[in-house]
Amino acid sequence: MTTTFSWTDRHGVMHDLSTDDDIERERQEIRLELLDLGARLASTDDAVFVAAYDEAAALGERLMALQQDLQCFVRHEAMRAVAMIEQIDLDASFLRSLHRSYEQREACGDDPAALAVPPTPDQMSVLRRQAIRDGRAAIIPSTFGEAHTLLFAHSATRRTPLPPSAPGFEWTDRYMRYHQVRDLRQIEREYVALADDLSRLRPQLAADVPIRDVIKALEAGRLAVDRVSILERTMTRWTAHVIAVARSHSMAFLDELEKSNGRNV
Incomplete structure (x- = not known):
């Protein structure tokens, strides 16, 4: 619309x-x-x-x-708000499935039998939706382990903490609490929580709801949408932070490589 x-x-x-x-x-x-x-x-x-x-x-x-x-x-x-809420919830559902996929991988550890089972619905959902975002055909893995390898190989679905030597990412959550973030999922969880809050407002935005109640819901939703916009900018800053960390490590490695003449790097 x-x-x-x-x-x-x-x-x-x-x-x-x-x-x-x-x-x-x-x-x-x-x-x-x-x-x-x-x-x-x-x-x-x-x-x-x-x-x-x-x-x-x-x-x-x-x-x-x-x-x-x-x-x-x-x-x-x-x-317009309902359409926006639907899009935010669609993005949040992607993150929910992605987070569960990593939790499932962490839970199975290095058990070969666990890695050999078929992919989970969460893994398949993320892989299919990421393929749509990329404009390509989805790769269909045969095992849980293969599915996780595909998730980990794509920058959009890779979720790894910052290395211990890297500086943390400074972030203030919606309750004005300060954090040194080392895992993007911490920020994404707030995005998912805001999507849940917005979804609960949808019934109050229906055409048969009195205008006064609709106005109240719009005012409440506007605050959450503003916060979502802040989070989207925050996640862009996170990406820039990760790239800066990777660049710094790469340059340090090359510097050490040059100094050592290739030995004991």
Whole structure:
């Protein structure tokens, strides 16, 4: 759906709105104009009263139309919010499956029998969805171990802590707690939690829900969506941090290689 709301003002000019500010501004203008008619409506001069009454009727009609426009805008925003929540939850479900895949791998350790079983649904879901993201056919592994190797081989699905020698990644969570993060999953878990919070708001954004309740849900959702945007930028910074760490280690290795002439590197 479109991200803007089409609206025609009192002068017949069409606008594509991303907020309801213009509608509310005109509503306040109409309200003040109606209040300004008070003295003329109280006039004992019939001609003055009738002229003011006609103006008030036209303004009142426009005010009612603006009220309807504001409600339509809220409904439009609710539909847009639902679409956004669905996309966030889709991304979060990918992370849930990815995290479970790593937990499953950690649980089986080095047991050959555990690595030889068929891939789990979580592994297959991640591999298929990553293939779609990459625009390629999915590779179908035959064992759990092969599936994990594929996950680990792709930068988008590789989840390994920073090496002990690397500096931690500075991050403040949504409760304003400071962390030195060494595993991206710590940040991703907050993304998943926010997706869960947003999903719980979806019933309150339905078309049959009273406008006041929809507005409350939109306000609550806006805070969570803003936090999701912050997390997306944070994860981009994490990637830059990991690349910087890898670059530093690579240069240190090459420096040591040069100094040692290839011996005992």
